[in-house]
Every structure is written in structure tokens, then in C-alpha cells.
Amino acid sequence: MLEIKNLHVKLADEDRVILKGLSLKVPKGEVHAIMGPNGSGKSTLAYVLAGRDGYEVTEGDIHWNGESILEMPPDERAAKGVFLAFQYPMEIPGVAGLTFLRTATNALRKKRGEPELTTPAFMKLVKEKGDKLNIDIEMLKRPVNVGFSGGEKKRSEILQMALLEPTLCVLDETDSGLDIDALRIVSDGVNALRSKDRAFLVITHYQRLLNHIVPDKVHVLADGKIQKSGGKELALELEKAGYAGFTGKAA
Amino acid sequence: MNVAVMKTKSEQTLSLQAAERIPTLPGDKDVRRAREAALAVFEAAGLPHRRIEEWKYTDLRALLKDAASVTPQRSSDVDSKLFDLTGTKAATYVFVDGRLITKPKDHTIAGVTVASFSDEVSKNPALLAIELPETVDAGARSVIALNSALASDGAVITIAAGAAPERPIHLVFIASGAVAVRNVIVAGADSESTVVETHVSPTGAARQENAVSDVTLARGATLHHVVRTEAHEGSAALAQYLVRVCAGAHYKPFQLTSGGGLSRQQLTLTFAEQHASLDFSAVALARGAGHVDTTLVVDHAVPHCTSRELFKTVLDDRARGIFQGKVIVAPNAQKTDGKQMAQALMLSPDAEFDSKPELEIYADDVVCGHGTTSAELDPDLLFYCESRGIPEVEARALLIESFVGEAVEKIENEALRDALMSYATAWLRSAA
Ligand SMILES: Nc1ncnc2c1ncn2[C@@H]1O[C@H](COP(=O)(O)OP(=O)(O)O)[C@@H](O)[C@H]1O
Ligand SMILES: [Mg+2]
Numbered sequence: 001m002l003e004i005k006n007l008h009v010k011l012a013d014e015d016r017v018i019l020k021g022l023s024l025k026v027p028k029g030e031v032h033a034i035m036g037p038n039g040s041g042k043s044t045l046a047y048v049l050a051g052r053d054g055y056e057v058t059e060g061d062i063h064w065n066g067e068s069i070l071e072m073p074p075d076e077r078a079a080k081g082v083f084l085a086f087q088y089p090m091e092i093p094g095v096a097g098l099t100f101l102r103t104a105t106n107a108l109r110k111k112r113g114e115p116e117l118t119t120p121a122f123m124k125l126v127k128e129k130g131d132k133l134n135i136d137i138e139m140l141k142r143p144v145n146v147g148f149s150g151g152e153k154k155r156s157e158i159l160q161m162a163l164l165e166p167t168l169c170v171l172d173e174t175d176s177g178l179d180i181d182a183l184r185i186v187s188d189g190v191n192a193l194r195s196k197d198r199a200f201l202v203i204t205h206y207q208r209l210l211n212h213i214v215p216d217k218v219h220v221l222a223d224g225k226i227q228k229s230g231g232k233e234l235a236l237e238l239e240k241a242g243y244a245g246f247t248g249k250a251a
Numbered sequence: 252m253n254v255a256v257m258k259t260k261s262e263q264t265l266s267l268q269a270a271e272r273i274p275t276l277p278g279d280k281d282v283r284r285a286r287e288a289a290l291a292v293f294e295a296a297g298l299p300h301r302r303i304e305e306w307k308y309t310d311l312r313a314l315l316k317d318a319a320s321v322t323p324q325r326s327s328d329v330d331s332k333l334f335d336l337t338g339t340k341a342a343t344y345v346f347v348d349g350r351l352i353t354k355p356k357d358h359t360i361a362g363v364t365v366a367s368f369s370d371e372v373s374k375n376p377a378l379l380a381i382e383l384p385e386t387v388d389a390g391a392r393s394v395i396a397l398n399s400a401l402a403s404d405g406a407v408i409t410i411a412a413g414a415a416p417e418r419p420i421h422l423v424f425i426a427s428g429a430v431a432v433r434n435v436i437v438a439g440a441d442s443e444s445t446v447v448e449t450h451v452s453p454t455g456a457a458r459q460e461n462a463v464s465d466v467t468l469a470r471g472a473t474l475h476h477v478v479r480t481e482a483h484e485g486s487a488a489l490a491q492y493l494v495r496v497c498a499g500a501h502y503k504p505f506q507l508t509s510g511g512g513l514s515r516q517q518l519t520l521t522f523a524e525q526h527a528s529l530d531f532s533a534v535a536l537a538r539g540a541g542h543v544d545t546t547l548v549v550d551h552a553v554p555h556c557t558s559r560e561l562f563k564t565v566l567d568d569r570a571r572g573i574f575q576g577k578v579i580v581a582p583n584a585q586k587t588d589g590k591q592m593a594q595a596l597m598l599s600p601d602a603e604f605d606s607k608p609e610l611e612i613y614a615d616d617v618v619c620g621h622g623t624t625s626a627e628l629d630p631d632l633l634f635y636c637e638s639r640g641i642p643e644v645e646a647r648a649l650l651i652e653s654f655v656g657e658a659v660e661k662i663e664n665e666a667l668r669d670a671l672m673s674y675a676t677a678w679l680r681s682a683a
Contacts, residue, residue, distance in 0.1 A: 075640050
């Protein structure tokens with residue numbers, strides 16, 4: 001289970017406070033959606049979960065499987081099963097997609113005490129997972145994400161997720177920039193990974209994605225806190241009424 | 252005071268060594284006379300120093316405190332791991348301490364002749380002389396004169412017109428002390444070939460190499476010229492490439508230079524006829540007190556030529572990287588297309604990168620540009636890698652290698668590209 005307790009986060013080199021006492025529990029096997037207006041701190045939450053520098057946790061804690069992850073460097077969190085599908089996946093000029101995927105896969109296997117994959121075994125796996133996401137091997141011979149369209153970048157994130165087999169999947173606006181076909185491919189990819197051993201935190205600005213990845217719970221993040229939690233119908237309400245009711249308080 | 256500049260200790264030693272060596276070097280009395288004349292040119296000018304603009308960052312008078320001694324040839328020093336190019340099927344010629352000692356067993360490649368400079372200069376004294384274009388600076392002239400005085404051997408490669416040998420020709424230069432080598436490469440009309448040079452020294456050897464390659468591309472020729480140079484701490488590698496490119500020819504050099512010692516790789520290229528191109532990429536890696544200098548002068552003397560340069564430098568510790576790139580576009584050289592990019596990756600706050608791009612454009616209908624960047628590893632990219640489970644040390648290595656890889660990728664021969672990348676990777680990972 002993911003347990004976020006009273007999390008306060010500020011920017012490391014500014015006084016700005018972004019998260020102001022956020023609490024949340026996501027049991028394994030469940031998909032929780034976080035919705036909120038732009039700038040409400042959704043990505044900040046995702047980055048703090050993954051361990052990015054530049055943020056300072058001033059209060060509270062994050063537990064994954066009963067263990068605090070706050071002191072762990074990002075690669076160790078990844079070894080514990082944490083995965084973030086980035087809102088803006090990064091381009092790495094000069095590193096071929098396949099090299100990147102194999103380095104990551106084997107680094108994680110090593111840390112998890114599993115044997116490294118041979119090249120043929122790895123290629124077979126990539127091909128199999130890639131086919132489902134409509135990602136051609138040729139595309140992965142190119143440098144990571146360089147020259148990819150927005151949709152290709154998002155699919156490549158989901159491919160990484162499928163290969164690295166995380167147990168806590170955080171998806172940050174994976175739907176943004178996707179057309180309806182790409183949205184379906186990505187959602188199918190995510191749904192295929194749903195299992196009783198995995199927890200998902202799906203961050204989105206729009207309700208649309210949640211028609212495809214149907215959440216068990218929906219939380220509204222505004223003003224640095226979870227303002228409201230409910231079932232999947234909450235997303236539909238938000239779609240109609242907008243976030244005005246929640247952000248109004250900020251004024 | 253009106254006194255000639257005092258000679259440095261190494262200049263004095265170089266003069267003494269040269270006077271002693273010249274009578275023992277290959278060539279008849281005409282060659283000997285030419286060598287003595289060249290030595291006089293060197294003695295008058297001395298080692299290049301900082302008051303010569305092109306040598307401002309690489310002051311050899313200051314950097315070469317001692318002249319290395321001339322080591323007698325020891326063929327037992329050959330360690331093939333130093334120059335291995337597995338997978339490339341290269342025809343390899345090994346020069347140890349300035350003498351050709353091994354030729355490939357199966358050395359007949361259709362359309363290719365490789366002779367030793369020492370044999371050729373004995374037959375043809377004119378081979379020693381190099382016609383230097385005006386664009387060669389005074390410092391380089393002095394270094395080249397010293398090379399003419401002392402060149403003991405090298406390769407004379409002729410690619411026949413229309414030949415397209417698949418196998419690369421690989422010249423290996425291993426030296427433990429002072430050495431001067433001279434290569435002459437003539438790529439015949441419409442030929443396409445690959446020449447690889449490897450310049451290395453046994454670890455710890457106080458090698459000082461002065462290498463000159465005189466390169467001519469006839470009409471329509473394509474020459475892939477790949478050079479790998481290691482300059483360990485305490486060793487120095489000076490190289491001058493003089494390249495003349497005729498109509499429609501394509502010169503494609505790649506250089507990988509690494510070490511904690513001193514290196515200067517200087518390429519002077521002249522577009523003598525139209526519709527020719529230069530596609531140059533280079534990687535320089537230095538750590539410790541390493542000093543890596545890549546200097547380029549491209550003379551667009553005629554219209555319709557294209558030059559592309561991509562330089563990557565990785566500097567750690569107190570290392571210093573220098574990139575100087577001068578592109579001259581003559582008044583009549585319309586439709587010149589020249590682009591240059593020099594990028595440095597700084598791994599330590601004490602490293603220094605000096606970049607001096609210069610465009611001297613006298614024509615008006617041209618597209619020319621240059622860019623320089625100097626940056627540390629991108630923390631966002633590091634985070635991205637780490638978030639995928641890649642440990643920081645490995646993530647750093649991956650990103651550094653990718654930076655370098657963009658230049659190495661330009662090598663078209665796949666096996667050669669892999670071999671050069673392996674050398675770069677091995678060097679980068681040998682830091683502990
Ligand atoms: N590294 C950062 N530097 C400066 N401001 C930041 C940084 N990260 C987040 N912020 C600010 O914090 C607020 C929340 O941002 P973010 O978490 O990206 O929101 P969301 O993802 O919900 O749109 C925004 O006002 C944003 O500008
Ligand atoms: Mg966001």
C-alpha cells in the first residue's frame with residue numbers, strides 16, 4: 001500500500017510551499033485518480049514520490065509497502081517498484097532507446113536479485129511489449145524520445161513501465177497530447193498491467209482518460225491538499241462543474 | 252634589448268638531437284640537405300609559443316619543458332591490445348618508435364598501395380617537401396619543419412582511381428620517446444577508402460610524437476580518415492594534417508583523442524576546387540592535468556563547397572580543452588555552406604574549456620554559422636535515468652557516452668564505429 005501522510009512540500013531554493021498536508025492511501029490492486037487544476041501541485045506530488053531533487057519535504061512521510069521511501073535515491077525507489085510516467089518525457093540525445101531500456105531493465109533486475117536478461121531474451125520481450133503499444137523496434141533504435149511526437153513519447157513511457165514491471169505506477173497526465181486512438185492504446189497498455197499486486201496513481205486534468213482507465217477512487221487536489229475523495233462519478237461531476245468550487249478558497 | 256629570444260632547454264635538446272640524427276635518417280644527400288634546411292627553419296622559429304595567436308592556448312615552449320630522448324626501436328614493445336580494431340578486417344601496419352615493423356600478412360588490397368616513407372623518400376627526395384598553404388600559421392610551420400628534419404618513417408598510401416577497398420588501412424604508431432612520422436595519402440579520382448591512424452604509447456612512456464599527414468583527395472574521391480590518439484600523462488602527441496580537396500571530393504575525418512597528457516591535433520584544409528565537402532567530427536577526452544587542443548583551418552577558396560564540424564570535449568579534474576576553428580570564405584567563394592558546433596561537457600569545476608570559432612567571410616552569398624556550448628551533466632536527464640533504476644554512477648556514464656556518441660556516430664563503417672566507441676567508453680570508465 002502507498003501511504004502519504006500529511007505531506008508538506010516546498011521548493012528547495014524558494015519559499016514557495018506547494019503541498020500543504022496531503023494525505024492519501026492507495027492499496028495494492030487499486031487505481032486512484034488525482035484530479036486538480038493546473039498548478040495545484042500534481043506533478044510536484046509525482047516528482048516527490050519518484051525522488052526528484054529541488055523539492056523539500058518539511059513535514060509528513062511517504063510509505064510504500066510499510067517502509068518510508070523519502071530518504072531513498074530515485075534508483076532505489078525504482079528497485080522497490082516505484083515508477084513515474086512523466087508528464088513531459090525527456091529526450092536523451094545519443095542514447096539509443098534499446099540501450100536505455102536494456103540498461104534500466106538489467107539495473108533493476110540486478111537490484112531485485114534477478115539474473116540479467118540476455119540480448120535475445122531482452123529483444124524478444126521488447127518486441128512483445130512494444131507490439132501491444134504499437135511501438136516499432138526501429139523507433140527504439142533512435143535516441144530516447146528524440147524527435148518523437150507527443151503521443152509517441154507517452155507510449156514509450158508506458159513501454160518502459162511494461163518492461164520494468166513496477167508495483168507502484170504513477171502516471172502524470174499521460175493523456176495530454178494524445179488523440180483518441182493513442183489514448184486507447186495507452187489505456188489498454190495500462191489496463192493490461194492492472195493486477196492485485198499493483199497500485200496506480202493516475203494524475204489527470206481531464207475526465208476523458210478515466211473512461212478508459214476506470215479508477216476505484218478519485219481525489220481532488222487543490223490548494224496543496226486533497227479537498228475531496230469519491231468514486232469514479234466524482235470525475236464526471238468535476239467535468240461538469242470544473243474546479244471552481246475548490247480553488248475559490250485560495251483567493 | 253635587441254636580443255633573440257632565448258632558446259628553451261627543450262629547443263636546445265631538439266637541435267642537438269636533430270643534428271646528431273639527420274645523418275642516420277633515410278634518404279640520399281639531397282634529402283639530407285633538405286632536412287638540414289628544415290632544421291634551420293625550426294631553429295630560427297623555435298617551438299610555437301603563446302605570442303603566436305594560433306598557439307595562445309597551447310604554448311609549447313612552456314608545455315614541453317623537456318625534450319624526450321630518442322629511444323632505440325624495440326619491437327618487443329608491441330602490445331596489440333593498444334591498437335586492436337577487432338571486427339573491422341583492417342590491414343594493419345605497425346610502426347614502432349618511428350619504423351615500420353609489421354605489415355599485414357595478406358597485404359594486397361586491390362587498388363591500394365602502401366609503401367614505407369623511408370623507402371619512398373630514398374627513391375624520391377621530393378617526397379620530403381610539403382607545399383604549405385598560406386593558411387598554415389607560423390607555429391605550425393615550425394613544427395612541420397622539425398618533422399621534415401626528423402621524419403624517420405610513415406606510410407605512403409595511394410588509392411587508385413575508382414578503387415573502393417572495403418577493408419580499412421590501419422596505421423599504428425607506437426612510440427616510447429621522441430619520434431617524427433610522416434604519412435602521405437593520395438586518394439585517387441572517384442575512389443572511396445578508409446584510413447585509420449592509431450597513435451599510442453606504452454603507459455608511463457615519455458613519448459613525444461610529431462606526426463604530419465599530407466593528404467590529397469583527387470576529383471570525386473571520398474576519404475574516411477579516422478584517427479585515434481592517446482596522450483598519457485607525461486606524453487605529448489602533436490599532429491598536423493594538411494589536406495587538399497579537389498572537385499566533388501568528400502573528406503570525412505573523425506578524431507578521438509584521450510589522455511591526461513598533451514595533444515594538439517591541427518587540420519588545415521583547402522578546398523581547391525568546387526562542389527567538395529568536409530564532414531569532420533571529433534571527440535576529445537581529458538582528465539588530470541590533460542591538455543587537448545583541436546585546431547582547424549578550413550579555406551573555402553572556391554565556391555560551392557560545404558563544411559560541417561562537430562566537436563565534443565569531455566573534461567574532468569583540472570583538464571583543459573581547446574577548440575579553435577577558423578573558416579575562411581574567399582571573396583569568390585559564393586554558395587559556401589559552413590557549419591560548426593563545439594560542445595564541451597564539464598565534469599569538474601576546475602576544468603577549463605576555451606573555444607575560439609572564427610569566421611572570416613569575404614563572400615556575400617554564403618550560409619555560415621558556428622555554435623559553442625559548455626555545460627555540466629543535465630540533472631533532469633540524470634533524474635530521468637535514475638528514476639528508471641539506473642544507479643547514479645551508471646547514469647552519468649550513460650549520459651557522457653551519449654554526448655560522445657553523437658560524434659562517434661558519424662563514422663560510417665559500423666565495425667570501426669563500434670571499435671572507436673569501445674575505446675572511448677573504456678577510457679571514460681577507467682576513471683575511478
Ligand atoms: N521546480 C520548480 N520550480 C519552480 N516552480 C515550481 C517547480 N515545481 C513546481 N513549481 C510550481 O509549483 C506549482 C505546482 O506545480 P505542478 O506540481 O507542476 O502543478 P500541476 O502538475 O498540478 O500543474 C506551480 O505553481 C509551479 O509553477
Ligand atoms: Mg503537471
